[in-house]
Amino acid sequence: MHQVSAVQAAxxxxxxxxxxxxxxxxxxxxxxxxxxxxxxxxxxxxxxxGAFFYLASRRATLVPAKVQYMGEGVYGFVRNGxxxxxxxxxxxxxxxxxxxxxxxxAVLNLAGIVPPLQLPATSxxxxxxxxxxxxxxxxxxxxxxxxxxxGYFKAMMFPPGLPKPIYVLLAPLExxxxxxxxxxxxxxxxxxxxxxxxxxxxVTILGGEYLLVEKGGVLAVVSVVPFAFSIVLxxxxxxxxxxxxxxxxxxxxxxxxxxxxxxx
Amino acid sequence: MEGNLNMVGYGLxxxxxxxxxxxxxxxxxxxxxxxxxxxxxxxxxxxxxxxxAEALAIIGIGLAFVL
Numbered sequence: 001m002h003q004v005s006a007v008q009a010a011x012x013x014x015x016x017x018x019x020x021x022x023x024x025x026x027x028x029x030x031x032x033x034x035x036x037x038x039x040x041x042x043x044x045x046x047x048x049x050g051a052f053f054y055l056a057s058r059r060a061t062l063v064p065a066k067v068q069y070m071g072e073g074v075y076g077f078v079r080n081g082x083x084x085x086x087x088x089x090x091x092x093x094x095x096x097x098x099x100x101x102x103x104x105x106a107v108l109n110l111a112g113i114v115p116p117l118q119l120p121a122t123s124x125x126x127x128x129x130x131x132x133x134x135x136x137x138x139x140x141x142x143x144x145x146x147x148x149x150x151g152y153f154k155a156m157m158f159p160p161g162l163p164k165p166i167y168v169l170l171a172p173l174e175x176x177x178x179x180x181x182x183x184x185x186x187x188x189x190x191x192x193x194x195x196x197x198x199x200x201x202x203v204t205i206l207g208g209e210y211l212l213v214e215k216g217g218v219l220a221v222v223s224v225v226p227f228a229f230s231i232v233l234x235x236x237x238x239x240x241x242x243x244x245x246x247x248x249x250x251x252x253x254x255x256x257x258x259x260x261x262x263x264x
Numbered sequence: 265m266e267g268n269l270n271m272v273g274y275g276l277x278x279x280x281x282x283x284x285x286x287x288x289x290x291x292x293x294x295x296x297x298x299x300x301x302x303x304x305x306x307x308x309x310x311x312x313x314x315x316x317a318e319a320l321a322i323i324g325i326g327l328a329f330v331l
Contacts, residue, residue, distance in 0.1 A: 192326035
């Protein structure tokens with residue numbers, strides 16, 4: 001489970017509190033290669049998603065069978081529940097991108113509670129960073145293509161119907177908020193939610209294990225408490241992981257809708 | 265007393281989002297209580313608002329570890 005803690009347990013040392021250092025992983029095959037545990041999670045996740053949608057769409061019938069029903073359920077959830085509400089009928093060309101993002105983020109998040117892997121790969125900042133950059137490029141490109149380069153920034157920074165002096169305050173704030181803050185908060189929201197959740201699970205599970213193995217006696221009986229807590233928190237983590245995938249895709253859809261919106 | 269000032273900062277920073285999320289879901293519960301048919305529409309808005317308010321608390325805990 002956790003190598004350092006096992007060594008400490010053998011020596012009877014103090015509790016080694018988990019921290020950001022627990023998110024560093026060495027390469028699996030040989031030194032200097034890129035294939036670390038997060039990479040393994042990403043590769044497995046991609047294969048699982050690809051296999052699922054391939055099986056769901058193979059020999060598709062009008063009245064769906066089991067796997068096709070689940071695949072249509074996921075696709076329908078993103079298309080009807082997220083994109084139709086946010087963007088409307090123009091959103092159909094964005095549904096494949098947003099479904100892919102939703103499935104990718106959800107599967108990578110859920111890998112945090114699947115026993116052999118137990119690492120939410122999205123807790124490493126690179127993956128949410130590039131997903132947020134994809135979202136950023138898409139909503140800016142869509143806006144620029146709809147309104148023209150100058151028109152897009154004009155519609156963003158100077159929304160009509162406000163008294164003139166407010167624009168002095170509003171325009172730089174809107175520019176900063178839309179172009180710079182949005183990808184940053186998308187990234188940080190996703191990665192830090194996964195980081196904090198994984199850390200909390202590590203604390204409860206390793207703390208329980210420390211009490212059980214290290215201390216023994218009365219404290220070993222007390223270790224039921226952190227273990228029970230870790231079970232509760234695992235279920236809560238599963239909920240948060242799917243929720244964060246939903247929120248990421250919902251916000252991306254809303255940003256695209258905002259870029260497409262015609263004020264006049 | 266040992267410890268890290270970062271964590272005290274995070275604890276203080278979590279007050280705001282805690283209150284904010286409470287207000288958001290209070291509004292959601294009120295809305296659904298007044299008009300139960302609006303539940304589906306309001307749920308999406310409530311989740312969106314929750315995620316935006318939560319983001320600040322999450323950035324707080326992230327920076328508490330990093331800085």
